[in-house]
Amino acid sequence: MAATDFDAALKQLLLDAVRGRAQCEAVALATAAGRVLAADLHAPIAVPGFANAAMDGYAMRTLRAGVRAGQQFRCADLALAGAAALRVDDSGSCSEIATGALLPDGADTVVNYEITRRDGDLITVLAAVAHAANVRGAEDDYAAGQIALRAGRVLDAGALGVLASFGFDSVVVRRRPRVAIIVTGSELVPAGQVLARGQIHDSNSLTLRTLLAPLAESLSVLGPVVDERARLREVMVRAAAEHEVVITAGGASAGRADFVPELLRELGEIRLWKVAMRPGMPFLYGAIGDTRVYGLPGNPVSVFATAVSLVLPALRAMQGRAPIELESARLAVPVEKRHDRLEWRRGTLFTSGDGRRLLRPHAALGSGMLRGVAESNALFRIEAATRRLGADALVDVLPFPA
Numbered sequence: 001m002a003a004t005d006f007d008a009a010l011k012q013l014l015l016d017a018v019r020g021r022a023q024c025e026a027v028a029l030a031t032a033a034g035r036v037l038a039a040d041l042h043a044p045i046a047v048p049g050f051a052n053a054a055m056d057g058y059a060m061r062t063l064r065a066g067v068r069a070g071q072q073f074r075c076a077d078l079a080l081a082g083a084a085a086l087r088v089d090d091s092g093s094c095s096e097i098a099t100g101a102l103l104p105d106g107a108d109t110v111v112n113y114e115i116t117r118r119d120g121d122l123i124t125v126l127a128a129v130a131h132a133a134n135v136r137g138a139e140d141d142y143a144a145g146q147i148a149l150r151a152g153r154v155l156d157a158g159a160l161g162v163l164a165s166f167g168f169d170s171v172v173v174r175r176r177p178r179v180a181i182i183v184t185g186s187e188l189v190p191a192g193q194v195l196a197r198g199q200i201h202d203s204n205s206l207t208l209r210t211l212l213a214p215l216a217e218s219l220s221v222l223g224p225v226v227d228e229r230a231r232l233r234e235v236m237v238r239a240a241a242e243h244e245v246v247i248t249a250g251g252a253s254a255g256r257a258d259f260v261p262e263l264l265r266e267l268g269e270i271r272l273w274k275v276a277m278r279p280g281m282p283f284l285y286g287a288i289g290d291t292r293v294y295g296l297p298g299n300p301v302s303v304f305a306t307a308v309s310l311v312l313p314a315l316r317a318m319q320g321r322a323p324i325e326l327e328s329a330r331l332a333v334p335v336e337k338r339h340d341r342l343e344w345r346r347g348t349l350f351t352s353g354d355g356r357r358l359l360r361p362h363a364a365l366g367s368g369m370l371r372g373v374a375e376s377n378a379l380f381r382i383e384a385a386t387r388r389l390g391a392d393a394l395v396d397v398l399p400f401p402a
Contacts, residue, residue: 048141
């Protein structure tokens, strides 16, 4: 099977993800942080819903004329936030008022304390104030029926505050998938165990868990699984039966111990195998029943690069999230490439003293050199036909997930 162009592969993953977009569910507002709004949400009521004071001071009736410097008013009462409605009966009286308090009937303007002098109940205004100053309208924030939040919005503190202001205690969001991570390799040993000769500690499990956690309802890490076909088949069958997404790391190429492609073909279907990219060419995509399967190479940098550039965009699209936008930056130093594949190389994105966005490439290029990820904050793209980029060349940059 010929390697697929990276952009064509990403497009296929995204189209599949959109076609199989996650179903909806209602969740309590208190647990909705980070979830994705399923549909456009209209304001059910006006907010704040009543005219109120924008600051502490005195509510007055000006009849569109505003207030003159030296004008005096008799203070009749005090309006506090949450208190019952009061009334200003004439243009010679006023009501002391707190920020957020309901504007008394008849009042149309609030004069702040700082430009008044008080003698008993006599209030003197020291500077002119325009009509309707320091008053928030009943629809100052939202009008009833107005679209307040769009579908696909990630519910952050601001969005959740808006929902609470409407009186909602729950919200309809896209479901997050149950995800299984299957890390393969007889040479892998869990962290904390003593290594025998030829063994290495498994880093892929934790890398993938960290990247995927914000997009998953639950995460199951299965492995490391030894390179035995029967054992791997058993794990893949169980994972597909219990999860909506299965992500494998290792065993996706064409070696003697690379069983993932033939098992995926046997248990389901392969929709994509091999992407013309570096690192990560053996990337595999398919399905077992309704479960999507993403097969990643085993080298740690390949795992990271394919997860960030291919898998995370697909999982975001599955939940209706907006795609991550590439940034543009200029190379701080020249780079060279000796192959004919698109490459996602590691580097540090930063802002120079003169305000320019620059990218400093990392020297570690090997797909097993994880320090290149640890000491970087972004991937930058070198096109397939490009062999050399000079300093100050403009490149597309994919920042690491926060």
